[in-house]
Amino acid sequence: MERLPEGHGTTTRVLHWLVAVLILLMIPAGLIMVQEGLERHLQDALFIFHKNVGSLLIVIVTLRLAWRLTHRPPDLPVSLPSWQRRAAAASHVALYVLMVAMPLSGYVRVRAGGYPIEALDAMGVPALVPRSEALAEAASSFHQVAAFALIGVIAIHVGAALQHALIRRDGVFQRMWPPVARKRT
Ligand code: HEM
Numbered sequence: 388m389e390r391l392p393e394g395h396g397t398t399t400r401v402l403h404w405l406v407a408v409l410i411l412l413m414i415p416a417g418l419i420m421v422q423e424g425l426e427r428h429l430q431d432a433l434f435i436f437h438k439n440v441g442s443l444l445i446v447i448v449t450l451r452l453a454w455r456l457t458h459r460p461p462d463l464p465v466s467l468p469s470w471q472r473r474a475a476a477a478s479h480v481a482l483y484v485l486m487v488a489m490p491l492s493g494y495v496r497v498r499a500g501g502y503p504i505e506a507l508d509a510m511g512v513p514a515l516v517p518r519s520e521a522l523a524e525a526a527s528s529f530h531q532v533a534a535f536a537l538i539g540v541i542a543i544h545v546g547a548a549l550q551h552a553l554i555r556r557d558g559v560f561q562r563m564w565p566p567v568a569r570k571r572t
Contacts (some may be wrong), residue, residue: 394461394562402451403563406486410541411491413437418469438497439506445490452483464557469535470545478543487524492533496526 395403419425420433463472497504498514500523516522552560 396458398454399458399460400563400565402447403456404565406444406447406451409440409447410486410489410537413441413444414534414538427537435505438493438502438504441490441493442507444486444502445494448486448490452487455483461562463559467555467559474543475547478540478547481536483543485533485540488533489530489537496523496530499523501528521561523526538546 416433416437419428422439425433463475494504495516498516499519501518548560548563551557
């Protein structure tokens, strides 16, 4: 199959947009479900969605990270200022760290608190952390702070992507946009 000079491959794009869509659903679900005075059925539905899709994200994010560590992304355009290269590298590391830390801390918060994760319980997957109120509290605090850090880094990431698409017009945005590429990664 023909090789393009640059651009992410189909697997990279599918993993990127799958994780992006799920995290962009998880954030508002998390923020809404913790509000006081929410209608009970809506709160229950949001918690069930958040816990179960969040647990699925542990698996998908692990795959995404493994794929990234074994597949080097194409180079950035040489015209890109060095501070923007460094900012891109730092924000991508922060995104990966937070993408792993968020679902893991959520999982620990729920399991250490002794709560169900319906899909895992139905499949007979045991809790992998011990019951501990102190651990549940620590994980909860971390989960809340990391959520706002993640929202900040996502805002920077989307801003940079739009800058590439609308101002620099250097193809960096298009190489991750959904239409599949004909390249290896
Ligand atoms: C990428 C994955 C995740 C994201 C982006 C995310 C995001 C959020 C956000 C934004 C909040 C609201 C924080 C606040 O203002 O209090 C929240 C709360 C919460 N999340 Fe997550 N979450 C993720 C994964 C998970 C997972 C996997 C679980 C459990 C299996 C979970 C369980 C909870 C719980 C129980 C709360 C309520 C706060 C608490 O009682 O500690 N989350 N999450």
